[in-house]
Amino acid sequence: MFWRMVKGALFRQKGKMLMIAFTIALGASLSTAMLNVMLDVGDKVNQELKTYGANINVVPKGASLLDDLYGVGDGFGFSDKYLKESELGNIKTIFWAFNIVDFAPYFETRVSLNNADDEIKLTGTWFSHYLELPTGESLNTGMINMKNWWDVSGEWISDLDTDSAMVGSLLANRYHIQAGDLITAKSGEQSLFLNVKGIFNSGSDEDSQVFVPLSVAQTLAGRDGLISRVEVSALTTPDNELSRRAAQNPKSLSIKEWETWYCTAYVSAICYQIDEVMTDSVSKPIRQVAESEGAILEKTQLLMLLITILSLVGSALGISNLVTASVIERSKEIGLLKALGANNTPISWLILTEILFTGVIGGVAGYFAGLGFAQIIGQSVFGSAIDIKPMVIPIVTVLIFTVTLAGSIPSIRYMLSLRPAEVLHGR
Amino acid sequence: MNLLELNGVSKIYSNVHALQKIDLTVEQGEWLAIMGPSGSGKTTMMNIVGCMDKPSQGSVILHGVNISQESAKNLTAIRRDKIGLIFQQFHLINYLTALENVMVAQYYHSIPDEVEALQALERVGLIERAKHLPSQLSGGEQQRVCIARALINYPMLILADEPTGNLDEVNEKIVLGILQQLHKEGSTIIVVTHDPEVADEAQRTVILEHGKIARIVQNN
Numbered sequence: 001m002f003w004r005m006v007k008g009a010l011f012r013q014k015g016k017m018l019m020i021a022f023t024i025a026l027g028a029s030l031s032t033a034m035l036n037v038m039l040d041v042g043d044k045v046n047q048e049l050k051t052y053g054a055n056i057n058v059v060p061k062g063a064s065l066l067d068d069l070y071g072v073g074d075g076f077g078f079s080d081k082y083l084k085e086s087e088l089g090n091i092k093t094i095f096w097a098f099n100i101v102d103f104a105p106y107f108e109t110r111v112s113l114n115n116a117d118d119e120i121k122l123t124g125t126w127f128s129h130y131l132e133l134p135t136g137e138s139l140n141t142g143m144i145n146m147k148n149w150w151d152v153s154g155e156w157i158s159d160l161d162t163d164s165a166m167v168g169s170l171l172a173n174r175y176h177i178q179a180g181d182l183i184t185a186k187s188g189e190q191s192l193f194l195n196v197k198g199i200f201n202s203g204s205d206e207d208s209q210v211f212v213p214l215s216v217a218q219t220l221a222g223r224d225g226l227i228s229r230v231e232v233s234a235l236t237t238p239d240n241e242l243s244r245r246a247a248q249n250p251k252s253l254s255i256k257e258w259e260t261w262y263c264t265a266y267v268s269a270i271c272y273q274i275d276e277v278m279t280d281s282v283s284k285p286i287r288q289v290a291e292s293e294g295a296i297l298e299k300t301q302l303l304m305l306l307i308t309i310l311s312l313v314g315s316a317l318g319i320s321n322l323v324t325a326s327v328i329e330r331s332k333e334i335g336l337l338k339a340l341g342a343n344n345t346p347i348s349w350l351i352l353t354e355i356l357f358t359g360v361i362g363g364v365a366g367y368f369a370g371l372g373f374a375q376i377i378g379q380s381v382f383g384s385a386i387d388i389k390p391m392v393i394p395i396v397t398v399l400i401f402t403v404t405l406a407g408s409i410p411s412i413r414y415m416l417s418l419r420p421a422e423v424l425h426g427r
Numbered sequence: 428m429n430l431l432e433l434n435g436v437s438k439i440y441s442n443v444h445a446l447q448k449i450d451l452t453v454e455q456g457e458w459l460a461i462m463g464p465s466g467s468g469k470t471t472m473m474n475i476v477g478c479m480d481k482p483s484q485g486s487v488i489l490h491g492v493n494i495s496q497e498s499a500k501n502l503t504a505i506r507r508d509k510i511g512l513i514f515q516q517f518h519l520i521n522y523l524t525a526l527e528n529v530m531v532a533q534y535y536h537s538i539p540d541e542v543e544a545l546q547a548l549e550r551v552g553l554i555e556r557a558k559h560l561p562s563q564l565s566g567g568e569q570q571r572v573c574i575a576r577a578l579i580n581y582p583m584l585i586l587a588d589e590p591t592g593n594l595d596e597v598n599e600k601i602v603l604g605i606l607q608q609l610h611k612e613g614s615t616i617i618v619v620t621h622d623p624e625v626a627d628e629a630q631r632t633v634i635l636e637h638g639k640i641a642r643i644v645q646n647n
Contacts, residue, residue, distance in 0.1 A: 001527075001532035008522040222559040336518045339479060340576075341498065341507020421479035424518060 002350065009354045011173050013207055014174055016326060017358050021323045023363030025369060027315025028400050032370025033309040035392045036087060038301065043235065045300050054103075054147055054231035057082065058091075058274055058283045063228070082107075082226035083281055085214070089133045089197040090277035090392040099235040099265050107214055109221040110227045111185040112321035113175055120171060121209045122185055124217020127186060129159050143211075146233050154179030159213045168207035172199045185210065187220045196267030214392045221321065232274065232283070237424065238266040238294035243268050247285075287334065320407030334415050335423030344416050352408060361406040429488075430455040430615050431476065436485035436495075438638075439469050445471040447638040448605045450483070455583075458606075458616045460626035460646075461634035469619045470588065472635070476617065477510055477586045483624040490583055507536050511577030515589035517569040519561040526557040529579050536580040551605055551640040567598025574605055585609065587618045591625055594630060603628055 010017055062081035083105075091103055107124040126142035133139065144156055157164040165185075167177050177183060181196045194212065201207060219225050239247075243266035246253055250272060252262060261269055271283035327334070330351075337347050370386060378386035431453040438446040446468045453459050456472035460467050475487055478494055479502075487495045494505060506512075519528045529544040548554050551571035561569055570590060577585055587606070591599040599622075607628065612618055618629060626632045632644040 001449055001530055001539040005520075005523065005531070007522075008524075008527065083547050114558050186534075215488075332518065333520055336520065337531070337535065338503065339477075339506065339512055341503055341533050343503055346535070418477070421474040421477075424479075424514060424516075 001224040002346075002353075005350060006353050006357065010357055016329075017354075020319075020322050020326060021260065021358045021362035021365070023315075023318050024359050024400060024404060025366035026327075027304050027312070027403065028363045028366025029370035029373055030311045030315055030394055031308070031396050032367050032392055033377060034311050036371065036374040036386050036389055036396060038308050038388045039389045039392070040374075041300055041304050042237075042297055042377070043385070043387070044378070045297055050055065053149075053363075054233045056232040056234055056271055056283055057273065057286055058230040058278060059228070059230060059364050061280045061282050064210055067383050076394060079152035079233065081280070082223065083108075083230065083278055084227050085218075085227050087278050088227075088230065089131055091138065092131075092133050092137075092272065093135055094270070094273035094277055095262065096234070096265050096270050096273060101139050101233045101235060102145045103230055103232040104141065105148055105214060105230045106224065107217045107221070107226065107296055109187055109217055109223075111187045111220065112209070113210065114184055115186065116175070122187075122217055122220070123206075123211050124159060124214040124220075126214055127157060128161050146231060149202075151201040151230070152198045153200070154196070155400070157197045157211075157213070159215075161197065162213055162216050162249070163193065163195055164197045164212070165231070166198045166200055166211040167196050167208050168211075169199055169201040170207040171210065172196075183210075184423055185220065188222075190220050192216070192220060208357075230278075230281075234266060234267070234270050236270065237265045237292075238298050239266060239268070242266075246272075258426070287427055289371070312403070316403040316407060319416075321404055323404070323407045324411040324414065327351060327408075327415050329417055330421045331415075335420040338418065339420035347415065348412055352405075352411065355404060355408055356401075359400055363400040366400075370396075373392060382414040429453065430457075430490055431482075432486075432488040433472075433476075434486045434488070436472075436487060437473065437481045438468070438475065438480070439483045440574045444638050445481070449638075449640060451633065451640065453584075453615065455615055457611075457615050457631070458629040459609045459618070460545065460632040461617065461619045461627035461635060462475065462621065462623075462626050462632055463641075467635040468638040469635055471638075473588050473617070473619050476584075477512060478506040485621035487627070488534060498573075504599055508580070509583045511582035511585045513570070513573050513577045513585065515592040517561070517566075517573045517593075519569055519572055519576075521561050524558050524560055525553060525564065525575075528561070528572055529576045532576045532579050544579060546573075547579045548572070550578070550591050550602070551575045565598070567594050570594060570598065570602055571605065574602065578609070583615060585614055585616045587616065589620055590618060591620070591622060599625075 015199045060081035060083050088105055089414055092100055099286060104126050109122055110119040111122045113120050128140055128142040131138060142249065157166055171176070175194055177198050177199070179196055183194050183196055185192045185194055200287055218226065242257060242261055246261045246266070247268035250258065267285040271285060274283040275281050374386040378384055429452045433449050433451040436446055436449040437444065449472065461472060463469050465592055469512050471480070475482050482495050485495065486493050487507065490509060492505065494502060497505065520531065523531065525548060526541065526544055529547055530539040530541065532546060533539040545554060545557060548557050553568060553575065556564060556568055564572065582606050591602050594602060603625065606616060618625060620626055630646055632646060634641045634644065
């Protein structure tokens with residue numbers, strides 16, 4: 001009989017029950033959407049931030065020391081320490097390989113341009129380089145992806161354009177160079193004729209440099225297979241106390257702390273892992289970028305968390321009000337059951353079972369609607385899909401269960417206080 | 428043998444004396460009518476006798492048990508086991524069929540038995556309407572379902588509050604016929620009514636005025 005009553009209440013009062021299910025579905029969809037977005041927003045914002053350049057700089061050990069001591073080792077060609085180009089693929093074999101979004105090697109040398117007396121910096125790099133990895137996989141990486149904010153007049157060159165160059169806007173002004181011009185670059189006895197395909201404005205000291213394919217710069221300097229530094233763009237987790245300690249000295253960590261640090265995508269852990277695969281290298285986070293990214297990420301996640309909590313509280317209040325209103329509306333029926341001899345406990349179970357059934361229907365519908373909302377948010381804000389996180393399912397289940405039960409408490413308390421004489425006879 | 432005894436029963440709401448020192452006995456198998464104008468205390472008396480309220484003063488003895496001293500939980504059990512309630516507004520559960528409405532009373536009393544519930548509906552002439560929802564039944568039919576529900580657990584006392592108050596003449600006669608039949612079978616019935624014709628069917632009529640028994644009329 002209990003189930004006949006539940007079935008009757010659910011299926012013969014469809015309008016009322018659908019209204020409760022709809023409210024619960026609304027709460028569930030909001031929670032699902034916000035939780036999925038919140039859990040994915042870190043990766044999404046990180047991806048966005050990666051378009052603003054590298055956050056790790058890998059240099060040879062000696063060059064790093066010069067940089068630390070005198071601040072002169074920023075790849076201006078003074079150091080005779082180099083990294084091996086052949087080891088670049090190893091960067092994509094580290095523990096956090098999937099977090100390495102892009103990287104670009106640089107070989108820097110000094111040349112005289114158009115036979116002028118003063119020397120300028122000529123940098124060889126990968127623009128968009130097809131690379132086969134030791135793991136058998138392959139990828140395209142290089143500077144174009146990492147410097148996509150450059151304002152280029154003319155066009156980007158490719159790695160195969162060995163007779164072409166891109167010239168920084170400041171240098172182009174100084175030497176009156178325009179896209180399409182032919183320039184000469186001389187280093188020692190070697191000289192090259194280069195066709196200027198693009199003038200770029202980067203807003204940094206790169207505007208005083210000439211960029212050519214990596215092999216061109218290496219040949220000009222007679223340093224085939226060597227590179228001065230590597231810029232790496234990696235998805236990272238915001239720093240905390242553990243990562244800061246590890247960055248200073250990984251050996252100061254306990255084994256457990258070390259494992260946690262190593263297996264978390266802290267920028268210091270990724271640097272450490274790059275150093276493991278590149279001979280005599282020192283990887284350093286570009287602090288300004290890494291810290292800004294961390295700060296933006298933390299604030300975005302906090303904002304999303306607050307919005308999620310607020311939306312959940314709103315849903316809870318909505319569900320609570322509707323459930324209470326529904327019980328008040330049924331006070332005559334509850335009074336009748338009491339008059340027929342029902343105690344509070346079976347009546348409470350009856351009402352709770354009905355509400356929980358409605359909650360399950362609303363919750364399931366809301367979950368799938370929430371996935372849709374999350375995708376709409378993902379497409380409209382980030383231009384990409386939001387990853388569906390399975391962990392949202394138990395969270396939403398517990399939330400809806402708790403919220404529905406908590407929302408039912410006032411109505412059940414009201415119901416327990418009902419006296420049949422009052423509701424049936426108005427006395 | 429007395430089934431019900433009211434000894435000096437008063438009910439006071441704030442400063443309103445709804446009932447004042449009522450003394451009344453009802454014998455087993457008796458049909459008693461309670462009449463009186465609005466506000467005379469009829470419903471209050473029904474609520475007290477029906478274990479849905481307690482008197483402020485005095486005692487109510489139902490089948491040897493002083494129900495004015497019992498806890499709410501025990502009153503619920505007494506109501507479930509000994510009393511059948513018939514309401515003017517029918518108070519059927521709108522999402523349950525006529526049959527299920529009868530079975531609800533069985534469910535909270537003991538074990539639901541569909542065959543027995545169908546027999547109860549047959550007794551009030553509604554067997555063919557067993558699967559209908561209250562919204563698909565006329566007022567008279569709803570009242571008959573209400574009577575079937577009141578009878579299903581074989582109560583010692585049937586309390587009917589204005590059982591014909593919302594019915595037309597035809598349905599009033601049907602309902603009164605059922606009550607007469609129940610009385611013949613030995614049921615004790617107390618009916619609260621405004622209608623002298625309904626009261627005439629009872630053996631005695633108690634006239635209430637201002638919460639007091641004004642007079643008791645012995646009917647033929």
